[in-house]
Amino acid sequence: METAPAAVPQSPDDWYRLGNARQDEGRDDLAVTCYERVVELAPGHAKAWNNLGVSNQKLGREAPAADAYRKALAIDASLLQALVNLAHLCREGGDFAGAEPLLAKASALDASNPVNWESLGQVRLRLNLPDPALDAFRGWLACDGSRLEPYLKLAELEIARGNPAAAERWYQGALEHHPANPLLRHMFAALRGETTPMPTEGYVEQLFDGIAADFEQQLRKLGYQMPEMLARTVLPLLQAYRPARVLELGCGTGLLGAALAPAAASMTGIDLSAQMLTRAATGGHYAQLVKTDLIGYLRAAEAGSFDAVLATDVFIYLGDLNPVFEGAARVLTPGGLFAFSAEALEAGNFALMLSGRYAHSAGYLRAAAARHGLSERSFERVPMRLEYGKPVEGWLAVFVR
Numbered sequence: 581m582e583t584a585p586a587a588v589p590q591s592p593d594d595w596y597r598l599g600n601a602r603q604d605e606g607r608d609d610l611a612v613t614c615y616e617r618v619v620e621l622a623p624g625h626a627k628a629w630n631n632l633g634v635s636n637q638k639l640g641r642e643a644p645a646a647d648a649y650r651k652a653l654a655i656d657a658s659l660l661q662a663l664v665n666l667a668h669l670c671r672e673g674g675d676f677a678g679a680e681p682l683l684a685k686a687s688a689l690d691a692s693n694p695v696n697w698e699s700l701g702q703v704r705l706r707l708n709l710p711d712p713a714l715d716a717f718r719g720w721l722a723c724d725g726s727r728l729e730p731y732l733k734l735a736e737l738e739i740a741r742g743n744p745a746a747a748e749r750w751y752q753g754a755l756e757h758h759p760a761n762p763l764l765r766h767m768f769a770a771l772r773g774e775t776t777p778m779p780t781e782g783y784v785e786q787l788f789d790g791i792a793a794d795f796e797q798q799l800r801k802l803g804y805q806m807p808e809m810l811a812r813t814v815l816p817l818l819q820a821y822r823p824a825r826v827l828e829l830g831c832g833t834g835l836l837g838a839a840l841a842p843a844a845a846s847m848t849g850i851d852l853s854a855q856m857l858t859r860a861a862t863g864g865h866y867a868q869l870v871k872t873d874l875i876g877y878l879r880a881a882e883a884g885s886f887d888a889v890l891a892t893d894v895f896i897y898l899g900d901l902n903p904v905f906e907g908a909a910r911v912l913t914p915g916g917l918f919a920f921s922a923e924a925l926e927a928g929n930f931a932l933m934l935s936g937r938y939a940h941s942a943g944y945l946r947a948a949a950a951r952h953g954l955s956e957r958s959f960e961r962v963p964m965r966l967e968y969g970k971p972v973e974g975w976l977a978v979f980v981r
Contacts, residue, residue: 589614592622599631608635619651626656633665645669660689664696671699676706687719694723694730701733708969710741726757728764735767739934740969744771747934762786767936775932777900784897788832788853804965806892806921809976811839813958814919817978818843818888827886827911828866829874829904829920830894832856837865848886850877878907886911891920893964896937899930902948909952912981918954919978923964935967942975954979 589595599614615632618625633648649666652659667682683700690696701716714737721730731754738747748771755764762782769776818824824845828836831849833856840847848868851857857869870877874894889908895901908918925931925939933939946956957978964974 589617592618592625592628595621596625596628596631599628599635603631603635608638611635612639624655626652626659626662629655630659630662630665633662637665637669642669642673658685658689660686663689667699667703671703676703679703680707680709687716691719692723694720694727697723698730698733705737710737713737728754728758728761732763739771744934747771770932770934770936773932775899775930778898779936785852788851789855804893806962806964806974806976807835807839809962810836810890810892810919810921813976813978814888814890814917815840815843817917818845821845821887824887825885826888826890827881829889829891830897831860831866831869834860834863834865836890836892838863841865845888850874875903875907878904878911881907881911883910884913886916887913888917888919890917893921895920895922895940899932899938901930901940901945902951905948905952905954909954909981914981916981917957917978918949918981919976921962921964922975922977924961924973924975940975945975945977949979954981956980 589598595614595617599611599618602608602611602614612632612635615628615635618628619632622628629648629652633645633652636642636648637645646666646669649662649669652662653666656662663682663686667679667686670676670679670682680700680703683696683703687693687696687700697716697720701713701720704710704713704716714734717730717733717737721727721734731750735747735750735754738744738750748768751764751768751771755761755768758764762780763786766776766780766783769780818826818840824843826840826843826845826847828847828849831837831851832853834849837847837849837860847866848870849857849860849866850870850872851860852871852873854871857871860866861869874891878889889912895904898904905918912918922945923933923937923939925941925944928941929944930938930940942959946959949956957980959975959977962974962976964972966972
């Protein structure tokens with residue numbers, strides 16, 4: 581028995597329903613044809629223009645998508661889906677100035693939507709509009725007063741604006757909902773000027789598991805080049821080993837492993853964050869990756885088992901480094917290298933900064949090295965990254981056992 585052919589749509593609504601069905605099926609090329617037929621028959625069909633934009637965007641056709649969203653908004657300036665879709669398309673293309681008024685209007689129309697408020701705040705930060713960004717993050721928080729993330733953004737922004745007392749209030753509010761959260765407890769200590777020898781247990785793991793997905797993208801925004809800088813320093817020194825046995829403390833997503841690829845070293849990477857290690861594994865630069873804390877690993881590893889121990893921007897998450905220097909000296913072969921970066925502190929030994937990171941003085945680092953039999957090979961002041969738009973200075977040091 582033959583199946584009767586499907587009826588050809590006749591009305592704009594028929595074409596619109598068919599377009600929606602094709603879009604739901606993931607057949608966006610066919611959906612585009614349907615929506616184009618709708619707007620040909622009914623040019624004032626704002627939702628069809630919006631959906632045409634969605635399918636074009638999913639097909640990678642950004643310019644036609646943007647044009648369709650704008651036509652939808654020309655017909656209905658309050659069409660929420662089109663406002664949000666065009667805003668995100670602008671944001672993805674780096675047009676933050678174009679995205680901001682669209683997200684502001686979307687947030688005003690749907691004040692209970694936390695995603696739009698968060699996006700608006702992030703866009704305003706990119707536009708260097710701290711006060712309006714605060715307003716947006718307050719709107720985000722108003723959607724759910726128990727949610728952790730808006731408290732963190734509000735506190736971070738207040739710190740950047742030089743208002744630690746205001747930041748402390750936001751952390752205090754978050755602690756009322758999340759009293760055992762290690763990140764909050766650590767940052768609260770930083771704001772109160774309490775220099776602890778190490779962070780609250782669980783802080784580093786929680787922090788990096790939470791940011792692993794876009795970690796490298798965020799670092800690029802901060803002008804971060806420390807792995808490349810350290811690699812340029814140690815690559816000539818690693819040539820003496822065939823191959824060098826290298827231990828990287830806090831390997832993260834494997835940026836240093838990639839930068840050291842020309843050395844063809846046998847690299848072991850350790851990190852507290854399982855999410856970071858998963859990403860490091862994809863690069864194929866490590867012979868072994870281990871989820872562990874660095875002090876425990878250094879104490880347990882076989883003495884003299886590595887030719888180099890390296891760390892980039894790891895010591896900003898530790899205050900007292902004496903156990904690290906002791907462990908590094910123990911696992912290094914005679915003549916082995918201990919090379920690392922650290923945030924610069926001008927006086928004293930080490931301090932927990934408002935950022936929640938630790939800074940160390942040159943005198944403290946040199947004394948710790950000497951205490952454990954490590955000789956200085958090089959020690960220089962370098963730019964580490966941008967923080968709240970301002971450069972952060974650090975040390976790039978190489979010691980030899």
